[in-house]
Amino acid sequence: MATKKILIIEDEEDVQELLRYNLCREGFECEIAGDGDLGVAKALSISPDLILLDLMLPEIDGLEVCRKLRNNGQTDTVPIIMVTAKSDESDIVAGLELGADDYITKPFSPKVLVARVRAVLRRKKKEKAKQDEIIRIHGIEIDPGRHKVKIAGETVNLTSSEFSLLRFLASRPGWVFTRYQIVDAIHGNDYPVTDRSIDVQIVGLRKKMGDTGSCIETVRGIGYRFKEY
Ligand code: CA
Secondary structure, eight states: OOOEEEEOOOSHHHHHHHHHHHHHHHHOEEEEEESHHHHHHHHHHHSEEEEEEEEEOOSSSHHHHHHHHTTTTTTTHHHHHEEEEEOHHHHHHHHHHTEEEEEEESSHHHHHHHHHHHHHHHHHHHHHHTOOOEETTEEEETTTTTTEEETEEEEEOOOOHHHHHHHHHTSSEEEEEEEHHHHHHHHSSOOOOEEEHHHHHHHHHHEEEEEGGGEEEEEEEEEEEEEOO
């Protein structure tokens, strides 16, 4: 397994050292940022595998850092473990709602810290594997990792929105979705997604899929469903 890079965003030197020492000893590679702005900048430049984020930081606080990391496409999926004082319960809740993955309270035992880091990395790896799982149904092969679709072994070229649409429907065969639910689930990058544009895209998608396009069924008055059998 490749060495995992951990970014420590923490202003107190003794805590920085404690974190760094214990993580390095376990084979992790550590980078330190002493304040929030530097933390965000480093997160962008070094692409860490995980971020340990102190919530009590000078200038911009940890929650703001968390928000910035989650709002940037480059860092929005990097796991974040908040490091905080026990008394900061409302901050912990706010942080989790902003998309942090876990938290650890000071003072922490090094063993617990390392266990938490490993657990979060494991969880993310599993999630990612699931996201990248190839969907095979009715002769269609959808490869989310490579962003490719094949029908009966032939590659079909789809736009990014068409791909998301097909993947969304095909991953839940038999379920009926309203246009609104579909709009909500897929965020088109190449197309402003509205409920009307879903209809247009379905037409385009079916056409590209040829006969197999009939797998996408219109449910009158409700929305769409991917054929289950
Ligand atoms: Ca601090």
